[in-house]
Amino acid sequence: AQSVAQPEDQVNVAEGNPLTVKCTYSVSGNPYLFWYVQYPNRGLQFLLKYITGDNLVKGSYGFEAEFNKSQTSFHLKKPSALVSDSALYFCAVRSSNDYKLSFGAGTTVTVRA
Amino acid sequence: EAEVAQSPRYKITEKSQAVAFWCDPISGHATLYWYRQILGQGPELLVQFQDESVVDDSQLPKDRFSAERLKGVDSTLKIQPAELGDSAMYLCASSFSGGETDTQYFGPGTRLTVL
Numbered sequence: 001a002q003s004v005a006q007p008e009d010q011v012n013v014a015e016g017n018p019l020t021v022k023c024t025y026s027v028s029g030n031p032y033l034f035w036y037v038q039y040p041n042r043g044l045q046f047l048l049k050y051i052t053g054d055n056l057v058k059g060s061y062g063f064e065a066e067f068n069k070s071q072t073s074f075h076l077k078k079p080s081a082l083v084s085d086s087a088l089y090f091c092a093v094r095s096s097n098d099y100k101l102s103f104g105a106g107t108t109v110t111v112r113a
Numbered sequence: 114e115a116e117v118a119q120s121p122r123y124k125i126t127e128k129s130q131a132v133a134f135w136c137d138p139i140s141g142h143a144t145l146y147w148y149r150q151i152l153g154q155g156p157e158l159l160v161q162f163q164d165e166s167v168v169d170d171s172q173l174p175k176d177r178f179s180a181e182r183l184k185g186v187d188s189t190l191k192i193q194p195a196e197l198g199d200s201a202m203y204l205c206a207s208s209f210s211g212g213e214t215d216t217q218y219f220g221p222g223t224r225l226t227v228l
Contacts, residue, residue, distance in 0.1 A: 004155075032213055032214050034216070034217075036219070041222075041224060042221055042222065043117070043119075043204055043219035043220050043221045043222045044156070044204070044206075044219040045219070046216055046217075046218060046219075049214075049216060051214045090155050090156075092155070094213045094214075095213065096213060099211070099212075099213045100158055100169070101158070101217060103155025103156050103157075104155055105153070105154055105155055106153075106154070106155055
């Protein structure tokens with residue numbers, strides 16, 4: 001069975017500092033990885049995805065993520081965090097052997113001014 | 114920019130009552146998903162439609178939950194009777210074809226509170 005782990009429940013950073021949200025996955029077959037962001041009482045907004053090719057994926061709002069096959073990781077990064085980036089972030093995985101999108105438990109990001 | 118529409122945004126009901134949620138996917142999207150998100154957790158798939166057909170409802174509690182997408186466009190999720198443990202956010206998502214590399218786009222959700 002496929003699964004996603006987000007090892008940090010919370011990440012706190014100062015505005016202007018780099019932001020990293022960690023994600024590791026477990027699948028059989030080729031992984032397809034996604035990041036979503038959720039603001040309070042809202043649905044999930046798509047940020048970026050990795051399907052194949054370049055390991056560094058660029059997405060919306062200045063976010064990027066790096067796929068690392070050997071470490072089975074897909075960490076989300078932003079070079080300079082904004083207060084408005086404070087939200088709940090979800091990593092999700094599908095695979096060539098399992099079409100269901102499996103989500104991690106989420107990481108709450110707080111960016112302080 | 115096209116979006117997934119859901120209504121109502123909030124629903125408060127009493128235990129044993131019936132509730133229904135509506136979803137209108139992005140135009141042209143063949144695949145529609147209903148998820149349940151319990152506070153503090155990631156979404157979990159309840160049911161997936163491809164056009165008007167159910168592809169996966171293995172996690173749908175069929176004794177009380179039902180879902181339909183009669184014309185292959187909008188969809189309704191019903192709970193009857195509602196139980197206290199059904200309190201959650203119900204999210205609808207759609208994607209173009211349902212393929213494993215397809216991006217799912219989510220609506221704003223319906224927050225259900227069962228008293």
